[in-house]
Amino acid sequence: MSLIDVDGLDVHYGELQVLWDVSLEVREDDSVVSIVGPNGAGKTTLLKTLSGILTPTNGRVEVLGQDVTEAPSDDIVERGFVQVSEERNLFGDLSVEKNLRMGSFTKREAFEENRDMVFEMFPVLEERRDQKARTLSGGEQQMLAIGRGLMAEPKVLAFDEPSNALAPQLAEQVFETIEEISDDVTVVLIEQHVDRALGLADRGYLLENGRIQTEGTGEELLHSDAIKEGYLRG
Structure with missing residues (x-):
């Protein structure tokens, strides 16, 4: 298929x-x-x-x-089909957790389960869950962009x-x-x-x-x- x-x-x-x-x-x-x-x-x-x-x-x-x-x-x-763009397109003034929530707009009912899965994959994001996305390092921003993509299952x-x-x-x-x-x-x-x-x-x-x-x-x-x-x- x-x-x-x-x-x-x-x-x-x-x-x-x-x-x-x-x-x-x-x-x-x-x-x-x-x-x-x-x-x-x-x-x-x-x-x-x-x-x-x-x-x-x-x-x-x-x-x-x-x-x-x-x-x-x-x-x-x-x-x-979900794309993680080169620009990452994060919401810079929103927290890590709120960026993940934005990624789950088609799967709102599974937000907590999927968020916890992302945090397990990227423990540093859980540590920074309340931190604004624009203050993350480049590597952390890439992790967040990937995590946000995964939130849509x-x-x-x-x-x-x-x-x-x-x-x-x-x-x-x-x-x-x-x-x-x-x-x-x-x-x-x-x-x-x-x-x-x-x-x-x-x-x-x-x-x-x-x-x-x-x-x-x-x-x-x-x-x-x-x-x-x-x-x-x-």
């Missing part, structure tokens, strides 16, 4: 076309699907389209068998550059967290650390210049000439 099915996607910003005929699939038996490629390739645009933030010019997006090509973002979240959780601007040790902790999450929730991962992204992936896609150039298992892509020559030199 396909959790996400994208077929023939074209996306524009005004007159500027960013994605051309993009097709990909996220299956129920996938733990991690990684989308890699250079800056400006259209990876974030693709996630914004899947999330309902952008509407494609052509093509079709299905989430759990339902056409969501023109659906609003809140409907897509309720369907089970997603079937697919998408990450856009989760290690961005983090020190190597914190970035490694984020990758370990994503691997842990993928035991229960299918993960879509966009990440500049190509070796790490494909090392985690069951399947991967290489997106360049707005087009899918190649796809395969994570291991196949990791050892492909296109990846080794373009992204793993040195």
Whole structure:
């Protein structure tokens, strides 16, 4: 069964076309699907389209068998697709706990249970539960952004550059967290650390210049000439 099915996607910003005929699939038996490629390739645009933030010019997006090509973002979240954006988009003047509450708007009845699950995963957030989000460190803010995404009980959780601007040790902790999450929730991962992204992936896609150039298992892509020559030199 396909959790996400994208077929023939074209996306524009005004007159500027960013994605051309993009097709990909996220299956129920996938733990991690990684989308890699250079800056400006259209990876974030693709996630914004899947999330309902952008509407494609052509093509079709299905989430759990339902056409969501023109659906609003809140409907897509309720369907089970949640994105943790690169910007994190936290409510800076709200406490950690209130940010988590904002993430549970589709699952209000399970707020306490899901909050406790997030606190178990990230004990530092429980310690800072009354602290304003903007006063957290970068690593703690990333934990909160991930935790807020989990509050919606997603079937697919998408990450856009989760290690961005983090020190190597914190970035490694984020990758370990994503691997842990993928035991229960299918993960879509966009990440500049190509070796790490494909090392985690069951399947991967290489997106360049707005087009899918190649796809395969994570291991196949990791050892492909296109990846080794373009992204793993040195």
